[in-house]
Amino acid sequence: MMQTHAGRTAVITGAAQGIGRAYARELAQRGARIVVADLAPADETLALIAAAGAEGIAVRADLSEPESAREVLAAADGLGGADILVLNAAIQPFVAFERMTFDDWRRVMAVNVDPLFHLCKALLPGMRARGWGRIVAMSSNTYQLGVPGVAHYVASKGAVQGFVRSLSGEIGRDGVTINAIAPGLTRTPGTSTGPQDELGLFQQAIEGQAIKRTQQPEDLVGALAFLTSDDSAFVTGQTVLVDGGWAHV
Ligand SMILES: NC(=O)c1ccc[n+]([C@@H]2O[C@H](COP(=O)([O-])OP(=O)(O)OC[C@H]3O[C@@H](n4cnc5c(N)ncnc54)[C@H](O)[C@@H]3O)[C@@H](O)[C@H]2O)c1
Structure with a gap:
């Protein structure tokens, strides 16, 4: 594979x-x-990572805790400083709004939204100083579709899209871009252990998509590679839907 990211250090959450x-x-x-x-x-x-011949290190932390950002910063600095930040960690619990507690709501916001604040605060100064950075945050096409039963999750994924739109205007002059990727329903440990199969959501996705098969994590790597490379230097503040042609912006 072409070494398009040689010399870069990437922090990937989740x-x-x-x-x-x-x-x-x-x-x-x-x-x-x-x-x-x-x-x-x-x-x-x-x-x-090792099998790919690259250096890797793990930071084990609850990223909803503000202090975790310091640990991530220290680990990235140990590998030369973060050039790329991928905000991917999230929880995806299903609960009808009628039964949703404020604790449910707060936990989703703490895990899915707060790390955008803490990790961008921690890692942006280094990117700005180096005059190059790529931030990608994971949204979801459930925001475009308005899927019921996950109001807190959909709200958190809308927050991601708003955050990248606004912050892009503050950091573009420093050579740092920020974009979101919005997948459709993708087969992962997270969605395989939830109620998605029972609710028939994978079948509904195939019916809604232009491309008639279940989305896999590998379907997302091309967009991520582009948005974290030199090739995307003039793309910022955007949400890229990678969902087999299901939702539309
Ligand atoms: N899988 C899908 O259908 C789908 C669709 C749209 C968007 N997304 C988004 O893509 C991203 C990845 O989804 P996935 O299905 O691979 O998720 P997953 O549930 O399979 O994995 C999530 C990872 O995040 C970690 N994590 C959770 N809470 C954390 C915390 N507080 N601190 C640190 N790490 C934590 C988990 O340990 C896990 O390794 C998420 O942002 C998700 O919302 C997924």
């Missing part, structure tokens, strides 16, 4: 499994050093 793991593998194959930041052990991801 990369112990699922989409984040596929991202870590892809950027490692493209020559980047990887910091995996996750609540869960990331041994399997680190093995994939």
